[in-house]
Amino acid sequence: MALTAAPPVQGKPARLAFVQVAQPGTGDDKARNLEHARDKIAEAVRGGKDGKKPDLVVLPEIFNSPYATGSFRKYAERIGWSPETRDGFDVAQTESESIRLLSEAAKEHGVWLIGGSIPELSADDKVYNSSPIFSPDGKLVAVHRKVHLFDIDIPGGITFKESETLTGGDWQTIVETDFGKIGVGICYDVRFPELAMIAARKGCIAMIYPAAFNTTTGPLHWDLVQRARAVDNQIYVGMCSPARATEGDGYKAWGHSSLFDPMGKTVGQLEEKEDILFVDLDPEVVNKARAGIPVTVQRRFDVYADVSKVDV
Ligand SMILES: O=C(O)CCC(=O)C(=O)O
Numbered sequence: 001m002a003l004t005a006a007p008p009v010q011g012k013p014a015r016l017a018f019v020q021v022a023q024p025g026t027g028d029d030k031a032r033n034l035e036h037a038r039d040k041i042a043e044a045v046r047g048g049k050d051g052k053k054p055d056l057v058v059l060p061e062i063f064n065s066p067y068a069t070g071s072f073r074k075y076a077e078r079i080g081w082s083p084e085t086r087d088g089f090d091v092a093q094t095e096s097e098s099i100r101l102l103s104e105a106a107k108e109h110g111v112w113l114i115g116g117s118i119p120e121l122s123a124d125d126k127v128y129n130s131s132p133i134f135s136p137d138g139k140l141v142a143v144h145r146k147v148h149l150f151d152i153d154i155p156g157g158i159t160f161k162e163s164e165t166l167t168g169g170d171w172q173t174i175v176e177t178d179f180g181k182i183g184v185g186i187c188y189d190v191r192f193p194e195l196a197m198i199a200a201r202k203g204c205i206a207m208i209y210p211a212a213f214n215t216t217t218g219p220l221h222w223d224l225v226q227r228a229r230a231v232d233n234q235i236y237v238g239m240c241s242p243a244r245a246t247e248g249d250g251y252k253a254w255g256h257s258s259l260f261d262p263m264g265k266t267v268g269q270l271e272e273k274e275d276i277l278f279v280d281l282d283p284e285v286v287n288k289a290r291a292g293i294p295v296t297v298q299r300r301f302d303v304y305a306d307v308s309k310v311d312v
Contacts, residue, residue, distance in 0.1 A: 006234075006296035011180025011205040011283035016238065017044035017054035018257040018277040020270050021241035023212065024066050025249070033064045034101050037099060037116075040276070045109040048278035051115060055179055055269065057109075059116030060242040060257070061187050061212040064098050067242075067251040069164045069302065072129070076121035079130065081143045083171055091140050096120075099140060107138030112177050116210040116240070117186050119166075126167040131186055131210050133175050141177055145169025146186035149197065157216035162188075180205040180283060183235075187211035190225050190239065193232060200296070201232035205283055211239040218254025227264040234262040234289045234296060236281050244272035262289035 019040045024033045036105035037059060044057045061067070065075030077096035081089050091103040102115040113134040114237070129146040147169045149162040156215055172195055173184040183199030187209060190196070196207045207229060213222045224238070230237040238259035255272030259279040268279040290296050 007289040009286045014055040014281045015178035018240040020257045041105045056112040058114040058240040060115045061210040072119040076119035093244040103138040105136035110136040144173035144184045150188040183207040185209045196229040200235045206236035209239045213254040230260040231264045243274040
């Protein structure tokens, strides 16, 4: 029995490298963090056991600053990119040393680069948690500003309030690479299924999130939310975390950078220490999942189209 399947997703097989670098402690200087990230990108580009060069390298959330609301403004840099200037943006004009370094690394190695995220200072003096994305010629093709701020309070677990110093972004980010469309979110954004659903319906083969879960929610939800987004939308979902800090009283990231496939299977996953995860995307795996379980074309928007109008 042939079922009605969604149109095939456009893309080519691609190798990804998730660079799980240590997150800076409060005493760290930024130049050292940046140099370390640059070295790790170079290591990733040399490939894993089979020596295959990745098409896309991903860094974790807030890799150049301590992950602390009190540090974001101090470490923030003016990037200058906006969706309006996207095509005419010249990296040579940015004031951001992190953007310059990442652009050089992407160009030097000829790879797509999701440059984790960094605190960004906007023209109107707000601070955002922002993920810059570079093409292999070093062009800054997009900046995703974390849309959903991480404000949680779990007694006996973790309290964190990004909104004390950060502002939420107000656009969705989809990047067109030469191996297919990729959606980008940042960490807490993964808890909101809508971004992933829209990305999938717009033809993305994967959602990638620079992220930094913690030791309270990590063991419970890190795998679960990625697998849920992957299975709901029949796309690949991956998150790149910092390594877990072993000293100091700073943020203790969960680690476990990982990629899940459209059937919810683990493609690959790290532990909590510094390491690099090499994993492959295959559009045929997406097409097969969609042909077998065609939820993409079975949705009943006539029944639930007005979900945003339902009061909570
Ligand atoms: O959602 C979570 O449990 C963690 C989110 C987080 O750490 C973040 O958004 O930075």
